[in-house]
Amino acid sequence: MYPPSIARDRPDALAYVMASSGRSLTYDQLDRRSNQLAHRWRQEGIRSGDTVVIAMENNIEWPVVVAAGMRSGLYVTPVNWHLKSDELASLIAESKPAVVVTSSALAATVSAALDAATHRAHRLSVDEHTDGFHHLGAEVAGLPETPIEDELLGARVLFSGGTTGRPKVFRQALLGIHPQDAPQRHGGLVEKLAIDSSAVMLSPAPNYHAAPFTFQLITLAAGGTIVCMEKFDADAALDAVRKYDVTHSQWVPTMLVRLLQTCGKERFSAPSHRVAVTSGAPCSADIKAEIDQWWGPILHEYYGASEGYGHTYISPLEARSHPGSVGRPLGSTSVHITDPDGVELGPKEIGTVWFAPNATQSYTNASDASDVSDASARKQMGDIGYLDDDGFLYLVGRAGFMIISGGVNIYPDEIEATLIAHPDVLDAAVIGVPHPEFGEQVKAIVELRAPAGSDAVVEADLIDYCRSKLAHYKAPKIVEFTERLPRLPTGKLDKRTLRDTFTRVDTLSIDIGGQP
Incomplete structure (x- = not known):
């Protein structure tokens, strides 16, 4: 991203536009x-x-x-x-x-x-x-x-x-080089998505996320225009696509769900819109098929680690022939599937997903990234999946208990510690439960110090308490009460039993609005 390289030839070309204010x-x-x-x-x-x-x-x-x-x-x-x-x-x-x-x-x-x-x-x-x-x-x-x-x-x-x-x-x-000599970022992806100086990229997500940050950098490096939404809204996003003659757009699956739920589906027409890309979390085959039927074959998917270990890509037409896949590796990246002992698995065998890393990347606290069978060649993010005979990757779940809601990683330990600090809470556990829009939502299972007079009131109080202590997307959306939480002899929560017992979502849920 070096503005002079564009400004010399096209000084009046638009680099950045805020969608709402203009x-x-x-x-x-x-x-x-x-x-x-x-x-x-x-x-x-x-x-x-x-x-x-x-x-x-x-x-x-x-x-x-x-x-x-x-x-x-x-x-x-x-x-x-x-x-x-x-x-x-x-x-x-x-x-x-x-x-x-x-x-x-x-x-x-x-x-x-x-x-x-x-x-x-x-x-x-x-x-x-x-x-x-x-x-x-x-x-x-x-x-x-x-x-x-x-x-x-x-x-x-x-x-x-x-x-x-x-x-x-x-x-x-x-x-250690001059910005003008910067190597192209994600060259393989740029080529597949045809991002060039004519691109007008709609960026509807918070800029601090990895994907918006990356796509803005590569679009500006190409001399294109970014149309940045102040805050995502489905109808406003569709309006922005038409108003600014958007050619490219980048979404997370949750946004696509909301787009599909809008009345705009019936009236939306944008001839300029030729490329859409989804990333941040795996997009279900059903959502991609609905978008394909609505927009035509323009939805590409890009999956990988924010840290840059590696990435996969699947085109709109490949998604039709390999529904549910997140694609094949880009560039020199390779994908491997192993069993718990690190033994490489064959096609259609489910195991841990590993990426071969780029040698130019590094961690400052590398000890946290050392859970690899070959630390010099492979790294993983806790995903479980398999490769088909054509080398397409399919994800089936998470190795650990991290919650992914709307493409955002949420860690239960932090929320549990917050809940336990509440004066009325004796013990607490947090798990992810299925949600039709966000993929998962945060659910807390709580032991109270004394019986509650009204579970609904206490539930709202605990949700508000967490929202006052944590970023709102981390706060539970559902609180269920129990007389005793399952714990192992070591004192640790038995998360597997928790998930088996409490993953149902037929309990009262407080309406607290959309997720950031």
Whole structure:
């Protein structure tokens, strides 16, 4: 992502548009403003190899901050803006940013997180009059709009819970080269999706997610236009596709379900829309078939690890002949299926899914990524699946007890600890139960210290309590009460018994709205 390479020939070409407000940036504006911010960071003593954390909602300043980091050799690190201060503090402590960029809406949370992590960083807000933060616009006013002298290519950083749920920072390698010489990202995928300077990519998800972040980078590198939604809404997304003549779009399966549920299905027509891609979680064959019937054969699927271990791809026509598959590996990536002892399995034999990693990728806390049979060649994410005779991968479940809801990984231990801290709770367990839209939803099974006067009232209270302590997507959607939770002799929760006993979803569920 190097704006000058586009701005020289097409200065007025649109780089970024906010779908609702219509606020936009041309490539010339993106070039000049990102240069100014890079100059400001150098004045502040921020050098190549330092980290910028971005903790803010989708907005028009997002690409400016990313471009400034990518052209000044920084580790560009977007974080989930739904996190509470304590949760964010652990990410701050792990990434040790030299600068944090946020908005007025999130400034208090970011300040509390920085204080809790006892970490000092240059604090910038994209909004004016934000207590404790310098205004980004005022900070860069009057600074040069030309490149800094020591431009270097930055690198993307993402957080993954891995298999433990503990924040794990994954850094792509800093290559020590000029941004203009950056290698193409995901070249095989770019070719299959035909992303070029004519592409108009609708990005409806939060920018901190791996897939939106990646697709925005590769579209901007190609000289295309990003149409970024401030917040996902099914009808608004369909309207944006037509309003902005969107050619490409990127979704998670939950979004596709909501699109299918809208009245827009009957009236939607968008001749420009030629490529859609789903990623973030496996998309069911039924959903893909419905989209295929509605939009035609334009839905591609891209599956893999946020950490970049490896990826698979399946085209719309391949999805018709291999329903339920997430495709075959891209590029030099290879996929392997093994039994619990690490023995390679043959076609249609179910086992653990492993990817051969890219040698340019690395973990800072690599001990958490060491659960591999050949640590130098293979890594896994806890998925269970099989390969067919044609080498297409099919996923059948998860090896552990992590919950995947709407494409987001949720770890039960953190929620259980929060519930147990409630004065009325004696013991608690959290599991994932089936949900027709999100795939899974969070369910808590709770032992109370005293019998409840009204389970419905207590359920609502516990859900609200969790929402006050955790990001809302982690809070239980259902609470069921029991006299005693099953525990093993070691004192650990017997999760298998829990799932067998409590995965039914016919209990009362509080309506708390959509998931972020």
